[in-house]
Amino acid sequence: MNAREIRNGLKMLGVQDWSRRLFDSLIPLPDGTSYNSYLIPGNKKIALIDTVDPEFSEVFMKQLEGIPKIDYMISLHAEQDHSGSLPLVMNKYPEAVLICSAKAKPLLVDHLDLDPARIQTVEDGEELDLGGRTLRFVYTPWVHWPETMSALLVEDKVLYTCDFLGSHVAGTKMFAEDRPAVVEAAKRYYGEIMMPFRSAIKSNMKKVRELDFELVCPSHGPIWDNPETILSAYEDWASDTVHNKVVIPYISMHGSTQKMADYLTGELAARGVEVELFDLAVTDIGKLAMALVDAATIVIGTPTVHVGPHPIVANAAILANAIKPKARFAAVFGSYGWATKAVETVASMIPNLKVEILGAVLCKGEPDEAAYKELKDLAEKIAEKHKDL
Numbered sequence: 602m603n604a605r606e607i608r609n610g611l612k613m614l615g616v617q618d619w620s621r622r623l624f625d626s627l628i629p630l631p632d633g634t635s636y637n638s639y640l641i642p643g644n645k646k647i648a649l650i651d652t653v654d655p656e657f658s659e660v661f662m663k664q665l666e667g668i669p670k671i672d673y674m675i676s677l678h679a680e681q682d683h684s685g686s687l688p689l690v691m692n693k694y695p696e697a698v699l700i701c702s703a704k705a706k707p708l709l710v711d712h713l714d715l716d717p718a719r720i721q722t723v724e725d726g727e728e729l730d731l732g733g734r735t736l737r738f739v740y741t742p743w744v745h746w747p748e749t750m751s752a753l754l755v756e757d758k759v760l761y762t763c764d765f766l767g768s769h770v771a772g773t774k775m776f777a778e779d780r781p782a783v784v785e786a787a788k789r790y791y792g793e794i795m796m797p798f799r800s801a802i803k804s805n806m807k808k809v810r811e812l813d814f815e816l817v818c819p820s821h822g823p824i825w826d827n828p829e830t831i832l833s834a835y836e837d838w839a840s841d842t843v844h845n846k847v848v849i850p851y852i853s854m855h856g857s858t859q860k861m862a863d864y865l866t867g868e869l870a871a872r873g874v875e876v877e878l879f880d881l882a883v884t885d886i887g888k889l890a891m892a893l894v895d896a897a898t899i900v901i902g903t904p905t906v907h908v909g910p911h912p913i914v915a916n917a918a919i920l921a922n923a924i925k926p927k928a929r930f931a932a933v934f935g936s937y938g939w940a941t942k943a944v945e946t947v948a949s950m951i952p953n954l955k956v957e958i959l960g961a962v963l964c965k966g967e968p969d970e971a972a973y974k975e976l977k978d979l980a981e982k983i984a985e986k987h988k989d990l
C-alpha cells in the first residue's frame with residue numbers, strides 16, 4: 602500500500618505483513634502483522650517515526666521516493682522489525698539526524714552498525730520543534746525493551762507508541778474502530794510480549810494518562826481512534842485483578858490425564874468457575890498466553906515421561922514462567938506409569954509465578970475413585986479461593 606493520510610498532512614507509511622505466522626521463531630501470528638512508520642511534516646522540519654522489518658525495506662524505500670527530505674528520523678524502539686531499515690533511510694537522507702532515547706543509542710549502533718555521530722539522544726520530556734508542530738518524547742521503558750519511548754505530537758494530539766498498545770494484525774483499515782478482533786490481537790500481543798513487564802506497564806500507563814491525545818499510533822496494527830478502548834484494556838490486563846477463571850494446559854498420552862482434565866473441568870464449571878482447557882499437543886500458545894493474562898488459577902496436567910513431566914508440558918511451564926502471569930493459585934495433576942517426579946520438576950520450572958500451590962493429584966494409570974475424589978476436592982478448594990477474588 603502507498604502512504605495514507607491520517608489527518609492534517611500526517612501520514613501512515615509501512616507495510617502489511619499478511620503472511621507472517623511466527624515472531625521471534627516462537628510467537629504465533631494468526632492474523633499476520635504490520636510495521637507502521639509515520640511521517641510528520643512541520644513548517645520547518647520533517648520527521649519520520651520508525652521504519653519497517655528489513656524483509657520489506659525495498660517496499661518501504663519505494664514509499665519514501667516522493668519524500669525529498671527527512672530532517673529527523675525518530676527511532677522509538679531499537680528492535681529490528683522497526684529499526685531494520687534505518688541504515689537505508691539514513692543513507693537516502695544524508696542530512697537526517699537519528700533521534701532516540703539514551704539507552705537506544707548503543708543498541709542501534711550495535712545492532713545496525715549506525716554511525717554514532719549521526720545519532721542525537723533525547724531526554725524524557727524533551728521537545729523537538731518541527732515548526733508549528735512539536736514532538737514531545739516520553740520515556741515508556743520496558744515495553745518490552747529497556748530503551749522504548751513514545752512521542753506525543755502536541756498540537757495534533759497524536760501519541761506514537763511503537764510496540765506499546767499495539768496489535769499484531771494485518772489489514773487495510775487504518776483505524777481500529779473498536780473492532781473486537783483488534784482488541785483480541787492486542788491482548789494476545791500483551792500476553793506474549795508485554796505481560797512480564799506488568800509493573801513497568803502500570804507506571805507507563807499512569808504517565809500516558811497525563812497526556813492529551815486523541816489518536817494512538819502504534820507501530821503494529823491499526824491506529825486507535827478511540828484510545829480509551831486500548832488504554833482501559835491495558836489497565837485491566839496490567840492490574841492486580843484476576844478473573845474467576847482456571848486455565849488448564851495439559852497433555853495426555855494414553856487418555857488417563859485427559860479423563861482427569863475433563864473431570865476437573867466439569868467439577869469447576871459446576872461450581873461457577875470458568876475454565877479454559879488447552880491440549881498442548883494442538884494448542885496455539887498465543888491463545889494460552891491470552892488466557893493467562895487474567896486467570897486466577899493455573900492447573901497443569903501432565904503424564905510422566907522418564908519420571909519427569911511430558912516435554913511439551915515442560916516447554917509450556919518454561920513459557921509460563923517467562924511471561925509471568927498474575928495468577929494467584931496453581932495445582933498439578935496427571936497420571937504416571939510406575940514412578941514420577943513430575944510435580945517436583947514442574948514446580949522447579951515456575952519460580953517466577955508467585956502462586957499459592959493448592960495441591961497435586963497424581964494417579965498410577967487410569968484415574969480411580971480416589972483420584973476423582975481428590976480432583977473434586979481440588980475443584981472445591983479452587984472455587985472457595987475464587988470467592989475471595
Ligand code: FEO
Nearest residue numbers: 680682683745764
Ligand atoms: Fe515490534 Fe519489539 O518490536
